[in-house]
Amino acid sequence: MAAEKLANHISKYNPQAKIFGPLDKVTKVKKFLLKENSLDLIFSDIELLDGSVFHTLSEIDLPCPIIYTMTYDYYWMQAFQNMGIEYLLKPFSYKRFTNAMIAFEQLKENFSKNNTKQGESTDQIGFRRRFLLRKRQGMKVIQVEDIICLRAEGGIIIAQDKNGLNHSLVQQSVTDLESQLNPQDFFRINRSAIINIQYVQRFENYGKDTLAIYLSGLDEPLITSKTRSPNFRQWLDS
Template sequence: MKVVIIEDEPLAAEKLIGYLSRQQPDAEIVAQLGSVAQVLAFFSEPRSLDLIFSDVELADGQVFSALEQLDLPCPVLFTTAYDQYWMQVFQYQAVDYLLKPFSYQRFAEAMLNFAQLKHKLQLPATATATLSFKKRFLLRKGQSLAILPVADILLIRAANGVLLATDQRHQVHILTESNLGEIERQLDPADFFRLNRSDIIHINSIVKVEPFSKEAVAVVLCCDQEPAISSKTRTALLRKWLNQ
């Protein structure tokens, strides 16, 4: 695994290298760059890399001024003390957004996101072409059964031991299934996203996304009065999903 570190703070770079050595002992650090000028000079030649770790604010400006001029060879994992760039970074193949100071656990979660993305990109085209996703759910209506098309669903929520599906008319239905994780695997990931431990949202349910905390966002839904809050381990994946 070949990586480049873009960081102008020596202590931050040292901490990052320590985390990387612990999590990925065979990683090769090809270069450590501390300025926009160094980034432009390094990438003036073709590079074979697996991952770039990058701060945003460098000694001579924002790293974006360099990245926007480059054809990046791999994903970027951003590490910064500022939370206002979280939407902007996904123009630059961002795989995650770590807010300093971040723990080793949070770093490991980001590396897992990268590994999952890499695995997905390596799947042959035939593997994704043959995937079959769920088309409908059965609903109990008294002694009879009804059908709820997946295409009508805006939100699936686990609450009080049952799964509730909200449709496009904002009507709520009790599903016969009981495992949210199993349902997640049956839904088309282009349309549905697991936001947290209890919510799966459809892309058409989203009105807007607002900052909530350093590592979470509030998703305002058209079908619910209260915004749904992303879990910190899903926030970066949400941003990637929204930017597909």
């Protein structure tokens, strides 16, 4: 009933909207999202028939933002940590739904502007050239060209340099960090890792629609997500 009510709100707000679902199990969600990448927005409850949706979403390179629907606001923090841009407490009115959609459209408009800026000459864009690090013995600077890769591990961002040293950064998310780096040199290969093209040695097929990327200075390859593998090939050839 809740899914039907939500679908009616969507159709009322945008009669041209194409709706997929509902998907009532996390197993169905994972299977669907691994093959469907042309989505604009996802509405998701927290608890599905076979468990919490958060674990499954954390394993997938999501193609779009999520508006969560929930009975209690207990999960609101986890929602925003999992691509959430809004949450709707059930039962919610059409007016509340509309406010959430306006927030989504504003986000989409800002994202479009950012993409336009990225198409400009890199000389006109202030990409990061260095990071300031806090060490026990004082402050230290690391140049971005000396970074092999950046990875999210245990809630922090780790930058590994060409000397094999790891440095903790203060950035809040990989997404924030991605926007600060020159896309001609850095590429986000999955949900939690960004690599520097200068250190790419080779890559090979790893599994269905994924690649294993070998970087100088790393003992083990990094694996692309299925949705980013084609873009990675194009990036290397650009």
